[in-house]
Amino acid sequence: MATTAPKSAESVRTLRTDAWWVQPLLTVLVLTGFIAYATYRTFENNFFLAELTWVNGAWQKSQMYLDGKVGHLLSPFYSPLFLVDWRVMGYYISPAILILPFPLSFRLTCYYYRKAYYRSFFGSPPACAVKGTTKKSYRGEQVFPFVIQNLHRYAFYAAFAFIFILSYDVILSMKYIDGWGISLGTLVLLLNVVLLAGYTFGCHSFRHLIGGKVNCYSCSLANKTKYGLWRKATFLNDRHALFAWTSLFGVAFADLYVRMVCSGVFADPVFVKF
Amino acid sequence: MSTVTLRVFRGDSTSSEFRDYKVETAPGMVVLDAIHSIQKNQDPSLACRWNCKAAKCGSCSGEVNGKPKLLCKARIDELPQDQPIVVTPIKTFPVIKDLVTDVSWNYEVAKQIEPLRLADEGSTEPLRMQQIDVDRIQEFRKCIECFLCQDVCHVLRDGQRKDIFFGPRHMVRFASLEMHPLDTADRRPFLKEHAGIGTCNITKCCTEVCPEHIHITDNAIIPLKERVADLFFDPIAKLFRRR
Ligand code: SF4
Ligand code: SF4
Ligand code: FES
Ligand code: FES
Numbered sequence: 244m245a246t247t248a249p250k251s252a253e254s255v256r257t258l259r260t261d262a263w264w265v266q267p268l269l270t271v272l273v274l275t276g277f278i279a280y281a282t283y284r285t286f287e288n289n290f291f292l293a294e295l296t297w298v299n300g301a302w303q304k305s306q307m308y309l310d311g312k313v314g315h316l317l318s319p320f321y322s323p324l325f326l327v328d329w330r331v332m333g334y335y336i337s338p339a340i341l342i343l344p345f346p347l348s349f350r351l352t353c354y355y356y357r358k359a360y361y362r363s364f365f366g367s368p369p370a371c372a373v374k375g376t377t378k379k380s381y382r383g384e385q386v387f388p389f390v391i392q393n394l395h396r397y398a399f400y401a402a403f404a405f406i407f408i409l410s411y412d413v414i415l416s417m418k419y420i421d422g423w424g425i426s427l428g429t430l431v432l433l434l435n436v437v438l439l440a441g442y443t444f445g446c447h448s449f450r451h452l453i454g455g456k457v458n459c460y461s462c463s464l465a466n467k468t469k470y471g472l473w474r475k476a477t478f479l480n481d482r483h484a485l486f487a488w489t490s491l492f493g494v495a496f497a498d499l500y501v502r503m504v505c506s507g508v509f510a511d512p513v514f515v516k517f
Numbered sequence: 518m519s520t521v522t523l524r525v526f527r528g529d530s531t532s533s534e535f536r537d538y539k540v541e542t543a544p545g546m547v548v549l550d551a552i553h554s555i556q557k558n559q560d561p562s563l564a565c566r567w568n569c570k571a572a573k574c575g576s577c578s579g580e581v582n583g584k585p586k587l588l589c590k591a592r593i594d595e596l597p598q599d600q601p602i603v604v605t606p607i608k609t610f611p612v613i614k615d616l617v618t619d620v621s622w623n624y625e626v627a628k629q630i631e632p633l634r635l636a637d638e639g640s641t642e643p644l645r646m647q648q649i650d651v652d653r654i655q656e657f658r659k660c661i662e663c664f665l666c667q668d669v670c671h672v673l674r675d676g677q678r679k680d681i682f683f684g685p686r687h688m689v690r691f692a693s694l695e696m697h698p699l700d701t702a703d704r705r706p707f708l709k710e711h712a713g714i715g716t717c718n719i720t721k722c723c724t725e726v727c728p729e730h731i732h733i734t735d736n737a738i739i740p741l742k743e744r745v746a747d748l749f750f751d752p753i754a755k756l757f758r759r760r
Binding site for chain 1 (some may be wrong): 537548566571580582583584585597601603607608646647649650669671672674675676677681695696697698699700709713715716718719720721722725727734735739742743745747749750751
């Protein structure tokens with residue numbers, strides 16, 4: 244038997260011996276990378292629609308579109324498409340700035356992302372049983388600005404609309420000057436919508452609204468139906484973290500793909516035309 | 518036979534130290550076995566609370582290498598043995614002696630939660646419920662009151678905000694009552710104003726440590742937060758309610 248340091252458990256930040264810091268670090272790196280890329284693309288205000296090209300201060304039909312080599316392939320960052328000619332101090336305002344707040348507020352107030360960034364960016368707590376920034380004055384989501392998180396359902400309503408907008412984009416991507424076709428770009432946009440739908444319909448607010456708020460499921464036929472819907476939302480909700488990350492990568496990849504096609508890095512392979 | 522070193526917290530809330538004990542290991546041994554071996558062979562003054570040794574009574578909560586765990590469920594062969602295994606009491610509650618803590622605050626808090634209120638209190642008819650109505654709340658009934666979730670929750674552990682937050686275990690209790698098909702009470706104002714549901718920032722440590730694998734955050738706390746939002750944070754729903 245021997246007495247050893249540390250003298251008391253109070254004096255140390257954590258007694259954990261595993262690499263608890265890896266997960267918050269990875270979260271910071273991935274989210275920062277995404278934010279940097281999304282900010283760059285938002286302000287780039289170019290290479291978002293394969294059908295058009297920016298020539299001498301105006302949008303024109305691109306040569307690849309006129310040749311029937313690409314369809315109406317639109318980046319999700321710039322969807323729904325609206326072309327504006329607004330300038331502030333000589334700079335064109337990107338329409339993406341007006342679109343971004345919707346998906347951004349959805350992800351910022353998402354219960355899963357809240358966990359991810361409260362842990363990694365705020366250190367509250369950085370990992371379980373690791374002392375972080377939480378102090379005696381802690382109030383959490385009771386106070387401004389965090390109390391706003393309670394409005395998450397409103398961000399969900401907007402995100403819900405985006406599923407339809409982006410699905411419409413998948414259809415439009417098949418529209419060529421000389422008919423219809425399916426390209427790799429179409430599949431990339433489709434994958435993006437599928438991942439986003441998995442994320443959106445696994446939302447806790449949706450799960451609540453669709454049936455979670457009911458107490459007695461057997462009490463009426465309507466409630467029985469709600470139970471079925473709640474079960475389905477729960478299936479996705481169990482995988483919410485997975486969809487949160489894959490859909491984040493999915494949307495960045497879809498944008499990058501469109502950007503590369505638009506900027507001529509490679510041609511969008513067309514599988515069938517009809 | 519191989520041995521392992523246990524570095525055990527000794528003392529109480531006012532003075533404490535760590536002491537090392539060498540213990541012979543056996544196949545399938547758990548930390549509680551090692552503690553019992555110390556009590557029997559080396560130091561009978563070592564205090565530890567336990568009852569079932571089957572992860573069912575919730576008495577033996579502690580921390581092993583800094584992680585909140587049931588000592589009777591923490592297998593020695595799953596821990597690195599080239600370094601001492603550090604065993605401490607749960608941190609959120611005052612230490613009475615060694616690994617025994619005073620968790621009575623939890624029972625005081627539990628008394629403040631309005632119990633099940635049936636529409637027809639006087640009825641002697643048996644309660645009839647369908648499986649789909651109790652699917653959700655059955656998960657919450659698994660709670661063994663080990664208070665590991667209360668221990669790990671940073672609001673209680675680091676912030677020491679027992680004055681404004683009841684903690685995850687009691688959120689589970691609230692959820693089991695609020696989602697009950699026959700309950701008629703509305704605990705949402707109390708949840709917001711007194712139980713402090715808004716202080717939880719859903720960082721999920723309670724879920725990570727729960728030995729009963731209750732999805733505390735996803736299935737109890739977040740649905741309760743949504744119910745509180747229905748009443749207090751949804752201006753459009755409010756408009757419809759007034760009509
Ligand atoms: S999710 Fe909430 S209740 Fe659970 S540990 Fe985190 S802050 Fe505490
Ligand atoms: S919810 Fe889980 S961790 Fe919390 S007291 Fe109950 S069994 Fe223990
Ligand atoms: S989108 Fe994650 S909880 Fe709503
Ligand atoms: S002794 Fe009963 S839970 Fe460990």
